[in-house]
Amino acid sequence: MFRRAMKLLILLVFLGMPALAMAVAPDIRPSPPATQAQVAALEQSIRDAQTSGDNAWVLISAALVLLMTAPGLTLFYGGLVRRKNILGTMMQSFAMMGLITVLWALVGYSLAFGAGNGFIGGFEHIFLRGVSLAPNPNYGGTIPEQTFMVYQMMFAIITPALITGAFAERVKFSSMAVFLSLWSLLVYCPMAHMIWGVGGMLNTAGGRWPVFDFAGGTVVHITSGVAALVCALYLGKRAGYPQEDMPPHSLVLSFAGAGLLWFGWFGFNAGSALNAGPLATSAFINTQFAAAAGAIGWVIAEWMQNGKPTALGAISGAVAGLATITQASGFVQPMSALLIGLIAGVVCPFMVFRVKKFFGYDDSLDAFGVHGVGGTMGALLTGLFASGAINAVFGKDASGHPNPAGAIDGNWHQVANQAVGMGIGWSLSIVGTLALLFVVDKTMGLRVTPAEESVGLDLSQHNEEGYDLNA
Amino acid sequence: MFKIEAVIQPAKLDVVKEALIEAGIEGMTILEARGHGRQKGHTEFYRGREYTIDLLPKIKIELVVSDSLKEKAVQAILGTARTGHIGDGKIFISPVEEAIRIRNDERGETAI
Numbered sequence: 001m002f003r004r005a006m007k008l009l010i011l012l013v014f015l016g017m018p019a020l021a022m023a024v025a026p027d028i029r030p031s032p033p034a035t036q037a038q039v040a041a042l043e044q045s046i047r048d049a050q051t052s053g054d055n056a057w058v059l060i061s062a063a064l065v066l067l068m069t070a071p072g073l074t075l076f077y078g079g080l081v082r083r084k085n086i087l088g089t090m091m092q093s094f095a096m097m098g099l100i101t102v103l104w105a106l107v108g109y110s111l112a113f114g115a116g117n118g119f120i121g122g123f124e125h126i127f128l129r130g131v132s133l134a135p136n137p138n139y140g141g142t143i144p145e146q147t148f149m150v151y152q153m154m155f156a157i158i159t160p161a162l163i164t165g166a167f168a169e170r171v172k173f174s175s176m177a178v179f180l181s182l183w184s185l186l187v188y189c190p191m192a193h194m195i196w197g198v199g200g201m202l203n204t205a206g207g208r209w210p211v212f213d214f215a216g217g218t219v220v221h222i223t224s225g226v227a228a229l230v231c232a233l234y235l236g237k238r239a240g241y242p243q244e245d246m247p248p249h250s251l252v253l254s255f256a257g258a259g260l261l262w263f264g265w266f267g268f269n270a271g272s273a274l275n276a277g278p279l280a281t282s283a284f285i286n287t288q289f290a291a292a293a294g295a296i297g298w299v300i301a302e303w304m305q306n307g308k309p310t311a312l313g314a315i316s317g318a319v320a321g322l323a324t325i326t327q328a329s330g331f332v333q334p335m336s337a338l339l340i341g342l343i344a345g346v347v348c349p350f351m352v353f354r355v356k357k358f359f360g361y362d363d364s365l366d367a368f369g370v371h372g373v374g375g376t377m378g379a380l381l382t383g384l385f386a387s388g389a390i391n392a393v394f395g396k397d398a399s400g401h402p403n404p405a406g407a408i409d410g411n412w413h414q415v416a417n418q419a420v421g422m423g424i425g426w427s428l429s430i431v432g433t434l435a436l437l438f439v440v441d442k443t444m445g446l447r448v449t450p451a452e453e454s455v456g457l458d459l460s461q462h463n464e465e466g467y468d469l470n471a
Numbered sequence: 472m473f474k475i476e477a478v479i480q481p482a483k484l485d486v487v488k489e490a491l492i493e494a495g496i497e498g499m500t501i502l503e504a505r506g507h508g509r510q511k512g513h514t515e516f517y518r519g520r521e522y523t524i525d526l527l528p529k530i531k532i533e534l535v536v537s538d539s540l541k542e543k544a545v546q547a548i549l550g551t552a553r554t555g556h557i558g559d560g561k562i563f564i565s566p567v568e569e570a571i572r573i574r575n576d577e578r579g580e581t582a583i
Binding site for chain 1: 515516517518519520522523
């Protein structure tokens, strides 16, 4: 009896609740003008929320990319040179942080991302005119354009810094500063414009030959890696190379630097999504997978070749994997990233061990062997493995299915586009680098004197010693 | 007074030092050195290039001892630094003309 009463009571309460709600709820039928205002306000809130998330991620990514230059590269390269050159080596990368920041703000951003023509941007944004805190729909439509500008700045900083690895231990600080500053304007900015800038002839979205370059495999690694090779050939070998032993003075520093490079690369690749959405996730994962596979590949290759796995091989392999996946990071499936990393880990050491030895050039820190080769492979592999399911770069068809992106989707033509981009990257870098080397060498002289090279860059260029073991 | 110079394996420094102190030697100078006798070096690999390292890390102990302590010092070193393998090191003894304490200009065996 009691139970039945309880059940009835509960039933009545549940049935009565809607009636109760209607009795106490306000009359929500709005008048038309108020609705429009409310909806507009809501839409703005949604945009603000999305901007907030995307902007946070891209700003952090900008900081991560800067971390890659210092202390990532400064430690990585610094540990690989002889003790007498550590500060000189670090200064070369650090100088880029100062110089390129200013150049980018004054004119670099405009040359790279201004409208201009198919080859280079114009001067409409010099002194960052017209670059506001409002989003630019062409460059990450949910983040302030200034965020995009400062994010891209970090790429412009690290690209010339990578080249310093080729001419380590033998170039004047003043000449290096002038050469790399000019290089960033005359080689980096056009390349960035062509692939990423509005109207660029290789622009992924609307270029004559659309090239997929998610985070800079061509724009950063090919241009800098090939420039490195040109520099190594033009400047000649270090005094005493290869007869004299010049082992790294501190692989401990290089190890620390490599870890920071790996960490920072998440900003380099995943930040290039320009939003905090699933594409960033894909790029993040691909970055991790390629780094790990690259490390494993190099270690196994070296173990088989020389009998032992080396620490330097492990970190070099990780960097090679990272450099190679850069172009593909926001386009490929995770399993493809593992394969791409593995290829890098096996091919790059071959370049460094055999090819460099065969030709005899002194690419001191293997900037070409790792970045140039990695970037080149990455450019082509992107054409093979780009997947519309990861990045619907060519839009979707009527039924909502992504259009084919790369060869893996059936679009083999994209490999040809990638080759065009790669070819232009190589050509621009060779011609531009050679021309600038020639001009700077004839006016300022690039190499230090033999006496300066012998006493070391720290003392000869900076009047300092990296380590004072007696202090 | 005699100067004893002993080149030993770096790992043996602590036991040799203790033995010398126990033998009554109060002062010594320790130097980090590199060198080799008949001991071969080793090879290292960096980015696929082979580097031959034939200068090996050593520790050099320098002592100046009075005539009476010379043999005790030598025995202390021999007893603790020896492993029986190539690379154990060497001891050299030479006569010393003068020893001076910088603090108070004491000379001779009292300055040691």
